[in-house]
Amino acid sequence: MQIKPFLFPVxxxxxxxxxxxxxxxxxxxxxxxxxxxxxxxxxxxxxxxADTxxxxxxxxSYSSAYLTTANFDRVAFSRGIxxxxxxxxxxxxxxxxxxxxxxxxxxxxxxxxxSVYETxxxxxxxxxxxxxxxxxxxxxxxxx
Amino acid sequence: xxxxxxIVLFFLLNTALSLLFSPLLHAxxxxxxxxxxxxGNASGGxxxxxxxxxxxxxxxxxxxxxxxxxDSSTDFDFQYRFLENRTFYQATLDLNERDYAQxxxxxxxxxxxxxxQDAIRKEINLxxxxxxxxxxxxxxxxxxxxxxxxxxxxxxxxxxxxxxxQEQIKxxxxxxxxxDSIEQLKSEIKTLHPEPWPxxxxxxxEGTFSAIPYSFASRYxxxxxxxxxxxxxxxxxxxxxxxxxxxxxxxxxxxQSEITALKSLQQLLTHNLLTxxxxxxxxxxxxxxxLYARILSLALxxxxxxxxxLDTFRESSPSISYAEVDRYKTKFLIQKKQTLSRITQLKxxxxxATNRLSExxxxxxxxxxxxxxxxxxxxxxxxxxxxxxxxxxxxxxIPLPTELYPRLxxxxxxxxxxxxxxxxxxxxxxxxxxxGYDLITRNCVTEIISTINQVHTNxxxxxxxxxxxxxxxxxxxxxxxxxxxxxxxxxxxxPSFRHQQLQAMYREENNAVxxxxxxxxxxxxxxxxxxxxxxxxxxxxxxxxxxxIFGSINLLVATTISVYGGLALPFDSGKALKDGxxxxxxxxxxxxxxxxRKGSYKHLIPAN
Numbered sequence: 001m002q003i004k005p006f007l008f009p010v011x012x013x014x015x016x017x018x019x020x021x022x023x024x025x026x027x028x029x030x031x032x033x034x035x036x037x038x039x040x041x042x043x044x045x046x047x048x049x050a051d052t053x054x055x056x057x058x059x060x061s062y063s064s065a066y067l068t069t070a071n072f073d074r075v076a077f078s079r080g081i082x083x084x085x086x087x088x089x090x091x092x093x094x095x096x097x098x099x100x101x102x103x104x105x106x107x108x109x110x111x112x113x114x115s116v117y118e119t120x121x122x123x124x125x126x127x128x129x130x131x132x133x134x135x136x137x138x139x140x141x142x143x144x
Numbered sequence: 145x146x147x148x149x150x151i152v153l154f155f156l157l158n159t160a161l162s163l164l165f166s167p168l169l170h171a172x173x174x175x176x177x178x179x180x181x182x183x184g185n186a187s188g189g190x191x192x193x194x195x196x197x198x199x200x201x202x203x204x205x206x207x208x209x210x211x212x213x214x215d216s217s218t219d220f221d222f223q224y225r226f227l228e229n230r231t232f233y234q235a236t237l238d239l240n241e242r243d244y245a246q247x248x249x250x251x252x253x254x255x256x257x258x259x260x261q262d263a264i265r266k267e268i269n270l271x272x273x274x275x276x277x278x279x280x281x282x283x284x285x286x287x288x289x290x291x292x293x294x295x296x297x298x299x300x301x302x303x304x305x306x307x308x309x310q311e312q313i314k315x316x317x318x319x320x321x322x323x324d325s326i327e328q329l330k331s332e333i334k335t336l337h338p339e340p341w342p343x344x345x346x347x348x349x350e351g352t353f354s355a356i357p358y359s360f361a362s363r364y365x366x367x368x369x370x371x372x373x374x375x376x377x378x379x380x381x382x383x384x385x386x387x388x389x390x391x392x393x394x395x396x397x398x399x400q401s402e403i404t405a406l407k408s409l410q411q412l413l414t415h416n417l418l419t420x421x422x423x424x425x426x427x428x429x430x431x432x433x434x435l436y437a438r439i440l441s442l443a444l445x446x447x448x449x450x451x452x453x454l455d456t457f458r459e460s461s462p463s464i465s466y467a468e469v470d471r472y473k474t475k476f477l478i479q480k481k482q483t484l485s486r487i488t489q490l491k492x493x494x495x496x497a498t499n500r501l502s503e504x505x506x507x508x509x510x511x512x513x514x515x516x517x518x519x520x521x522x523x524x525x526x527x528x529x530x531x532x533x534x535x536x537x538x539x540x541x542i543p544l545p546t547e548l549y550p551r552l553x554x555x556x557x558x559x560x561x562x563x564x565x566x567x568x569x570x571x572x573x574x575x576x577x578x579x580g581y582d583l584i585t586r587n588c589v590t591e592i593i594s595t596i597n598q599v600h601t602n603x604x605x606x607x608x609x610x611x612x613x614x615x616x617x618x619x620x621x622x623x624x625x626x627x628x629x630x631x632x633x634x635x636x637x638x639p640s641f642r643h644q645q646l647q648a649m650y651r652e653e654n655n656a657v658x659x660x661x662x663x664x665x666x667x668x669x670x671x672x673x674x675x676x677x678x679x680x681x682x683x684x685x686x687x688x689x690x691x692x693i694f695g696s697i698n699l700l701v702a703t704t705i706s707v708y709g710g711l712a713l714p715f716d717s718g719k720a721l722k723d724g725x726x727x728x729x730x731x732x733x734x735x736x737x738x739x740x741r742k743g744s745y746k747h748l749i750p751a752n
Contacts, residue, residue, distance in 0.1 A: 089536025
């Protein structure tokens with residue numbers, strides 16, 4: 001960062017020639033890194049719980065954004081969750097405990113309460129008692 | 145002895161003070177990063193904002209728009225600091241936990257909002273493609289269906305597993321479930337037709353999180369996908385041998401206890417598949433295809449007492465030629481060895497008496513095995529291979545079968561196509577207006593600053609940062625923005641890959657030897673002429689005083705290549721001429737002490 005003041009005009013002209021980074025399909029961040037982020041030497045249990053937390057944060061982010069700013073539609077909401085779940089290697093997210101707990105945490109974060117909360121919970125869980133329990137568990141965890 | 149009242153008072157005071165100052169006690173640091181310039185990518189440098197393991201930055205996209213991107217900090221570093229060999233200038237600021245969370249949440253929300261908008265645009269294109277019968281387009285594929293075939297002699301283990309699955313379906317849903325569901329889906333397909341979308345789903349604004357309509361095309365493809373899945377199960381389709389593999393190395397052999405664990409996983413997956421068959425949620429069939437394939441691959445593994453993994457590479461995975469494999473052979477051999485060692489470690493961790501093997505954990509093992517086997521096969525058989533793109537679930541697809549194209553009247557098709565074309569124009573105009581790139585007023589710096597500006601906060605430091613481009617004339621340029629940051633930030637330099645290597649070499653070897661070996665591209669240790677770099681002879685990013693002299697030599701080399709390129713134009717489609725011209729452009733700033741070109745790297749080993 002030690003650039004002489006008299007060089008500023010040159011620097012600016014050159015900088016203006018092209019700005020910022022551009023996206024191209026071949027420049028994916030995973031290019032050549034292969035299993036970079038998955039090759040850490042951490043133990044399986046700690047890595048697994050970190051992965052689960054990371055997955056839950058993705059579900060919470062999406063769900064709370066959706067529940068805060070969009071009109072709730074079960075089909076549209078579910079499609080978004082399915083996409084996140086599949087990318088994380090989870091096929092049957094409706095019966096996946098971390099997913100349902102994360103949705104409960106998102107409902108809390110989005111400040112959904114009372115009868116609206118009960119309606120959303122029942123709709124997301126397809127009125128399945130076990131799934132609703134898990135959503136409630138997440139809702140009561142009181143952390144986002 | 146203190147009295148009871150004193151203790152209570154002390155406790156209350158302590159609690160009050162803790163509540164008052166707890167946000168300050170739990171300060172969290174976020175980083176403003178300036179990434180130095182690079183050839184052909186960002187001559188003006190780049191900027192990013194880092195929240196721990198997430199890095200947000202604005203990238204230029206085709207169509208002249210600029211969008212917010214979220215990368216894992218590890219991936220971002222690997223791409224920019226290692227592969228692109230660019231130095232980071234990092235300014236760190238401590239915020240209290242509440243302000244940190246507010247800023248982070250805001251960036252994340254903006255990212256998700258933009259992601260939804262992109263998905264809506266994609267959904268419109270999907271409908272246009274389906275209505276135009278452009279079934280060869282990648283988007284119109286049936287994901288997962290390509291993993292199966294009916295044209296092979298089945299293995300006994302597969303046949304038995306399929307039979308068992310069919311019996312369990314009968315038990316859970318009734319003897320005629322598959323036949324009835326297939327008939328029902330065939331009728332359903334005929335009734336589907338495009339409908340206008342709700343107006344609000346097409347109104348974009350920077351702060352809107354729009355729900356993606358479950359459009360005609362998605363419904364149609366989902367229904368076809370379900371139909372093909374049920375037919376595959378009913379017909380007892382087998383795994384396509386092209387899409388699974390079983391490596392020879394001893395680590396992939398299975399002990400009795402490991403086989404028991406795999407059987408247990410297979411039962412869990414079968415339960416999941418049975419549940420999905422009755423699910424009401426949209427689009428479950430591609431997940432079910434992946435499940436069905438994994439259940440069969442586990443059957444083969446249990447039978448052969450050796451792991452059998454599905455090919456989980458994305459179909460669009462980037463691959464390299466054998467010439468490149470051969471050039472970087474040493475690196476690939478190390479990558480292969482390291483991955484094999486990681487697989488050994490992972491296997492030992494996953495298959496323990498107390499650990500129940502999960503779908504995701506198995507997916508991790510499968511990802512590593514794909515990465516390993518791709519290199520093993522390429523190096524052994526001397527052929528190119530896919531360099532990255534493994535996923536946690538296998539998704540090999542087939543094009544939408546022609547006999548299952550939507551049967552719409554000409555009027556329906558034309559009306560709908562016109563409607564979707566109008567949606568597309570509308571969306572493109574909105575995107576251009578909201579996110580149109582401008583060199584000075586809307587670039588990677590100004591967008592970070594304006595996104596910060598949208599946060600409603602009283603935090604003085606965040607407010608200061610949000611006014612950066614107003615106060616400093618050159619703050620719209622990445623390095624200018626970093627230069628304009630206040631002294632409240634603790635600043636540090638994170639050296640590029642080459643600079644890290646050089647530092648280590650200077651520590652361990654004779655300085656003169658290192659200088660003369662590493663200053664040029666011909667003898668530098670790790671650098672190999674990367675086809676993404678224009679030809680050059682001398683690195684100038686670490687030699688400020690000698691830069692104009694070295695730049696002159698680079699200019700001479702590039703000019704020579706350009707002259708040669710002019711002569712070779714009829715034979716190499718202008719490649720050498722383009723290379724030389726870019727080389728001249730990158731050398732000229734060096735004459736004025738300014739460096740853009742760093743020299744990029746390929747196939748580095750992440751552990752570096």
